[in-house]
Amino acid sequence: MKIGIPKEIYEGEKRVAIVPKMVTQLINDGHEVFIETGAGDKSYFVDAKYERANAVIVKDKQLLYSEIDVIFKIQPPQREEFEMMKDGTTYIGFLSSALTAEFFKLMNERYITSFAMEFIPRISRTQSMDALSSMASIAGYRAVLTAAQYLGKFFPLLMTAAGTIPPAKVLVVGAGVAGLQAIATARRLGARVEAFDTRPAVKEQVESLGAQFIEMELVADAETTTGYAKEMTEEFMKKEREIIGDRTAQNHVVITTAQLFGKKAPILITEEMVKKMQEGSVIIDLAAEQGGNCEITEPGKNICKHGVTICGLLNLPSTLPIDASSMYSRNITQFFRHLYSTEDRKLDFEDKITKSSCVTHNGEIVNDYVIKAIRKGANT
Amino acid sequence: MKIGIPKEIYEGEKRVAIVPKMVTQLINDGHEVFIETGAGDKSYFVDAKYERANAVIVKDKQLLYSEIDVIFKIQPPQREEFEMMKDGTTYIGFLSSALTAEFFKLMNERYITSFAMEFIPRISRTQSMDALSSMASIAGYRAVLTAAQYLGKFFPLLMTAAGTIPPAKVLVVGAGVAGLQAIATARRLGARVEAFDTRPAVKEQVESLGAQFIEMELVADAETTTGYAKEMTEEFMKKEREIIGDRTAQNHVVITTAQLFGKKAPILITEEMVKKMQEGSVIIDLAAEQGGNCEITEPGKNICKHGVTICGLLNLPSTLPIDASSMYSRNITQFFRHLYSTEDRKLDFEDKITKSSCVTHNGEIVNDYVIKAIRKGANT
Amino acid sequence: MNIIIALAYLLSSILFILGLKNLGSPKTARRGNQLAMTAMLIAIIVTLTKNEILDFTLIIIGLIIGSAIGAIIARKVQMTAVPQMVALFNGLGGGASALVALAEYNRFSGDLRIDVIISMVVSLFIGTVTFTGSLVAFGKLQGLIRSAPVVFKAQRFLNILLFTLFLIMGIIVIINPANSTGLLIILAIALILGILFVMPIGGADMPVVISTLNSCSGLAAAATGFVLSNNILIICGALVGASGFILTRIMCKAMNRSLVNIIFGPVGTVSVNNNNNDKRKVINYTEEDASIMLEAAKKVIIVPGYGLAVAQAQFALQELVTMLINKGIHVRYAIHPVAGRMPGHMNVLLAEANVSYDLLFDLNGINGEFKNTDVALIVGANDVINPSARTNKESPLYGMPILNADQAKTVVICKRSLSPGFSGVDNELFYQENTLMIFGDAKESINKMIQLLKT
Amino acid sequence: MNIIIALAYLLSSILFILGLKNLGSPKTARRGNQLAMTAMLIAIIVTLTKNEILDFTLIIIGLIIGSAIGAIIARKVQMTAVPQMVALFNGLGGGASALVALAEYNRFSGDLRIDVIISMVVSLFIGTVTFTGSLVAFGKLQGLIRSAPVVFKAQRFLNILLFTLFLIMGIIVIINPANSTGLLIILAIALILGILFVMPIGGADMPVVISTLNSCSGLAAAATGFVLSNNILIICGALVGASGFILTRIMCKAMNRSLVNIIFGPVGTVSVNNNNNDKRKVINYTEEDASIMLEAAKKVIIVPGYGLAVAQAQFALQELVTMLINKGIHVRYAIHPVAGRMPGHMNVLLAEANVSYDLLFDLNGINGEFKNTDVALIVGANDVINPSARTNKESPLYGMPILNADQAKTVVICKRSLSPGFSGVDNELFYQENTLMIFGDAKESINKMIQLLKT
Amino acid sequence: MIEPLLVSVYIFTLAIFVGFETITKVPPLLHTPLMSGTNAISGITLVGALISAGAGHSTLSTVLGLLAVIIATINVVGGFMVTDRMLEMFKKGKKKN
Amino acid sequence: MIEPLLVSVYIFTLAIFVGFETITKVPPLLHTPLMSGTNAISGITLVGALISAGAGHSTLSTVLGLLAVIIATINVVGGFMVTDRMLEMFKKGKKKN
């Protein structure tokens, strides 16, 4: 098949959907790869490297779109990109943040078959396609580095001739993939780390990384059948905020990652709580994309309020463009291989993975989850 | 005695010479402490904290200078500061970068007794006064964090479902205090680290931190009697650059710290060598203050050339203001205590430490090293 | 007693002691066996020079026949059939002691010192019990008799009755050594008791039973020594009696059972999964076994998993690896992409323990190597080595690439129980024939191995 | 031999064996000693019931006098003087054996079986050598005789000559047991040989010599047993002879010397710093000693230094600490501000090993605690605990605050040699009386301690 | 009359001690070889059998003795050989069949 | 004639083995107590002395025997008591003197 990789046009996006190493693999699989010139520049994969991997470098974006059967992307398509797509093309990339009525209209008009990386079910055999996990890993790692950069203190304990410098204390709220990676990284740098999550299974995992787990009377079924966290009652949230509030005043760095799949992020840190924190503390809000776990987070900005720096960074994975591209590229390649793994390279909608991840096909919305969400939206 | 701490006015300086904890100690010693309002703001030591420690907050800078016997500073005095000093005051702070003819003139005109923190001899019992060491520790730590921030790659090795991410490779040139701290921090973050230094004693130290030492036919007496590195012959430097050049092309991050006490830093990385480095690599030049170890370093700036980011950061300790202030504050307090440790609180110029560190006294330059340097300068 | 003979016997005894000592440690066991052989040879030759011995023809014939049969059996027997062979041989040893007692009784026909007749009764009784007991054990292991425990109602009562009868007859015979009928009754009781003793015990407990019987045959030999006032018999018999007893205790401990429990336990089989078929029996191997396998290996691959993190065993593990490498063994780590609970979990752990990156290999890099590997040491991993991911379409793991640890010659698995991992799927690798399960916290297990490898 | 007596002796022998076994391990040593006491009591009482014994008065008197003297010495003696007391007692034991041999010789006056006369000669000779040898050792240790080795030219020759003479006289006496002069000559030779044997050996090697003599006195007792055909003497004598020999070997190993080297070595003193005065002698303590001290301690402080980093012993150290804590011992780390070679060097190391920050204390936080601490365990640190920084104004370290490790009850120092640290200054703490130096790579030493504490 | 018995008891007791002390800790993989080895050693009863068979007193004694010789020899020869086979294959570190 | 000697030799040999096996590894801090303890045990020669002293044969024998009894008793009593003192103080984990 003809696979095309246009340059990402989303602001600040430095990643590229395919790295040269994967180009070689796709070509070995019998596909052709077309890539827009300069697509990898920001992640230091220059055109020459793609050329060496036998990709075709295409100077003109429009030309690229018109040549290809499958588009590999990261950020969801913007209007101008839709306009360039050929009818019946297959599109693979992150989509969940773009699922608007307009999006469906455009997709279906052009009979685009679209797959959302976020909708790949998280089961054992899909782990190599799971871009949410790989990108969350990066976010967790970067969150700690960013915190270390903004904090006016050492992370590690230092007992020196110039006095004993106590270690930084780090609180991680939400120990999913990103949270665990943040814990590991902060521990590596020598900080004292404690963590909190609503899912009880997480305790052992947190402790296996050498951090303290903050105990709270947890709700028994905090987990959905798919392993995600459930939305909690307001009563629970109040109690949680109380407990976290106790801890935020003690810690120098707070990293929040609490997210609920497909919903606005819960508010865990109120402005009141920020006021009680020590001067010079830092909050890294990884849920900024979903509105933030901190009440005063301004997504996309670093603000300093009440002596506390609050970072509402967006798109953290893009700040580690080399490895983020490599990982995403491997995820999307594995996914693509799975989709077209049959002899005749036809999609198999009986397959659980294909079925769950496909959003639009043949001019229709085919995703159960999306359909349900739309119905719900229509009702209210 | 009356000790005064003016606010630092040097651009970008966030540290403060005394932190509240040390104020308490000085007051317990029987001194009075005056501090300019807002002096600790940038390092999150707000006036209220000093007040609680019983320091006198002084609103007016001029008033402060006229009240006090001893000035605790970090950055060398600027012209406007000289003008405010009372005759016969004692001044303690970093001075070596300011030893100009004008400086001596101003100092001596006002009969200022000045002590340079840099000139405290580095012997066992002065380790608690050694601000060079404590600040170098911070610089080494920050250098690695900065490198991690700029590098588009993970530092640690990660074997994940989205592929195996090889660890970042870090080269540290010059394994003094800063270099060793950089090695330790980079190792903590999981990088593969190698290091090079001209002093053979360093090999064991580097290895004790789990890093590789790059072997080179070393010169036997690379060390001066005081433990500092000697200046090398041009022949040696050529050979060194060859060896380092081999390694820079292999590493993702290069941190250079090579300094020669009181001299311009040696050039260890030429532009040629930068060209051969991998795209996306990062150079952190800790010698930027002395002109830099890299040929194209622009002190005070981050530049990107040949796909490589070169950071010529200045005053790195100031980027960790809380702990940097605490450490410096302890160093200067210990030093001050030593200077006035006699019953009658008179300076004892028989004492080795007092003698070596004093620059001007009673209208004269009293420091042997400085006198020698001036004579030498006059000769050429 | 001729002085040369006595000294030669002494030499032989010393060699037996040294042989036994050496037999107890993996490194010297073979030499120990050879020392014991030498000792036996000396004892036999010396005995033949005794002037009590008048007729050599029969002896020579006996020796030749016995050697031939022994050698043929030893050569032909399958390695898997060794336990029953040991049982058989042991029975013969006990039988021989009993026969000697009878022969001596016959020789002196009633004209016996009290200590001699006591010794004879003991030798006859223990020897005969050992004989029939061992034969039953042999039959069970060889499949000639139903291996399952045979229990009937009045069994314990019958045993006590017979034993009391033996005691009474014993006293009668000792008081009146000329009473040969009494001796034959004792013989008959012993024959039956031997059978009754072993019948109720299940096949899995046989090794312990054989070891007990072995200890008994040693005591029978010692009793024979008392009969003949022969020191070497006494010494060797006592040696075997005592060491057999200790060995029995060690074996019981390895099975987490007590001897009493084995002999009188209501049901005599050990099976971890009672509700499963026989294949799913798991032996409690110990760290000693693991260390023997590791030491004998040329190539070892370590597979860490989430359990390593839970146990925080990374430091110990790396110490073990360093030790193995220093012994010239080729060791690598195989890191599965999803081992642990977050991407790179194993890397974080192993980096803490300063494991050199050069020792770490990912799935693609090492999966082909397992088949050439002597030992795959699995530390707290489970799903990532579960072979059902390869074959069983029903398994939730199906389709996930796994590490082919099962292809290694021996698989050593350190975990706390048979419970499953993250995916909740049972792991058939645990029941594989070349798998040694070492139950316990991974850190403790590894530390024990380190200790054992040091000595 | 009366049967009861024989069995009582057997019981006594068994108790002796058990006692000896228990004496060899720190935990059971006291019980072992008590078992041996009981055994001795039984042996004595049993002997007194023997019908060979006709006259009790003298015996009772002898026992009372002996007990009184023994008890007084044992009670009064300073703990520091124990080694010479052991030497003295040992000499008396040897002497007693010799006396018994003489008495028996006198009793049977020439009418002796060959084995008895051989045993007598052996008993007399070994017993006497032990007697005078031990007395010389006692004198040297007590300061009655010059402790330094006394060597003269023809010494070795003289020894050989005397020994040959003994052999000749021995043969003569054995051939003609009635030759009592011969026996007296043997006695004289033995008296002299004992002195000659010990004189050339220096005070520091005395423990090994005493142990050797102890083994000899056991053999002498065994020989006496042969004379009297008394099994308990034979058994106990052999036990002491063998275990004394093993102990001697162990002690030689601990001193890194061979027995031959000690007895025939050109200069008989061990001193690591030959050019220094006697105070600067250092004993090679072992990890066993350290582990005994650690186990007996209630409070332990660990002082890590640059050597910990060089040895990369942080993981092992933390394991040791965890073990101690689990044993209920209070353990803390004392981190000197400039330990290592960069600010925070120890923190980096210990963080790698996951040491909880709560265990780390800086100089101010812990320096007052050393005096209440049982063991300060120094791992590769040197300058930071050098007391000369406090007192010696000439020292380059003078004025640097140090950790007061020297105030702990016992200081255990792990390093490879006596060489100085960064500052190049010698450390007098190494020679302090309450210091145990454990030489070797820190990681290996710590690992050995871990192993020892596990058992 | 009782003396030889007492001597035997002494020797027996001491040998028991030696037996207890020599075997202290044996790893499970060695259990079977060790059992087999000590089993062969217990074949020392062969020495008794030889005496019985060779004393040539009565036919019954001799026949019993001969039988004892045969089966004791099987025990000794077979026992040592099997032990050796086991130890040999185990030393090479092969997997347990 | 030679038989009792042979028996003694057997017993001696076995006891030597027991002695070798029981003492295997002793830490230096225990060296002195162990030495002292075995030294006291070697005072078993007291048993011989008792027989010599009590047999009441000749005066010389008796005197020699009495002397032997006295010094052997010193050895035994002093030895055990000193050992006990040493072990007691050492068990409390006090520092060496």
Ligand SMILES: NC(=O)c1ccc[n+]([C@@H]2O[C@H](COP(=O)([O-])OP(=O)(O)OC[C@H]3O[C@@H](n4cnc5c(N)ncnc54)[C@H](OP(=O)(O)O)[C@@H]3O)[C@@H](O)[C@H]2O)c1
């Ligand atoms: N890496 C990721 O990003 C990620 C994220 C989410 C889920 N997962 C899933 O997690 C699983 C990872 O596989 P895995 O083999 O590493 O782990 P696993 O399959 O979960 O098995 C871990 C085993 O360790 C044992 N264990 C626990 N504590 C122990 C201790 N203290 N000492 C010894 N053993 C101990 C447990 O057995 P006992 O209880 O019997 O001791 C358990 O069976 C995969 O199924 C993967 O899909 C991975």
Ligand SMILES: NC(=O)c1ccc[n+]([C@@H]2O[C@H](COP(=O)([O-])OP(=O)(O)OC[C@H]3O[C@@H](n4cnc5c(N)ncnc54)[C@H](OP(=O)(O)O)[C@@H]3O)[C@@H](O)[C@H]2O)c1
């Ligand atoms: N912290 C800093 O910032 C800094 C910077 C520069 C200098 N210093 C100086 O460094 C010194 C630090 O004191 P310190 O007590 O930590 O170290 P030290 O005084 O240098 O002593 C370290 C000791 O460790 C032993 N050692 C080395 N390798 C070993 C191994 N593998 N196993 C066991 N022992 C080993 C050495 O003795 P053996 O050779 O006998 O084994 C050595 O005596 C101070 O003098 C300080 O002033 C510190």
Ligand SMILES: NC(=O)c1ccc[n+]([C@@H]2O[C@H](COP(=O)([O-])OP(=O)(O)OC[C@H]3O[C@@H](n4cnc5c(N)ncnc54)[C@H](O)[C@@H]3O)[C@@H](O)[C@H]2O)c1
């Ligand atoms: N194939 C697989 O088996 C697989 C793959 C990837 C992830 N997972 C699992 O899925 C789970 C979700 O991972 P994720 O990182 O994508 O989750 P996420 O990004 O959706 O959420 C991050 C974390 O926030 C927590 N959270 C939600 N509400 C909270 C609240 N009110 N207070 C505190 N914490 C709150 C969640 O429990 C979760 O741990 C993880 O446990 C992960 O192990 C499984």
Ligand SMILES: NC(=O)c1ccc[n+]([C@@H]2O[C@H](COP(=O)([O-])OP(=O)(O)OC[C@H]3O[C@@H](n4cnc5c(N)ncnc54)[C@H](O)[C@@H]3O)[C@@H](O)[C@H]2O)c1
């Ligand atoms: N009290 C004490 O004993 C004490 C206190 C502090 C530092 N020191 C020692 O003093 C030494 C100097 O420390 P510093 O950090 O201030 O040194 P520095 O900042 O002057 O130099 C940094 C490093 O660069 C190295 N270097 C110089 N020229 C080089 C070249 N051409 N190539 C490669 N490397 C080169 C030097 O050897 C030094 O290690 C250190 O060894 C330190 O341990 C001792």
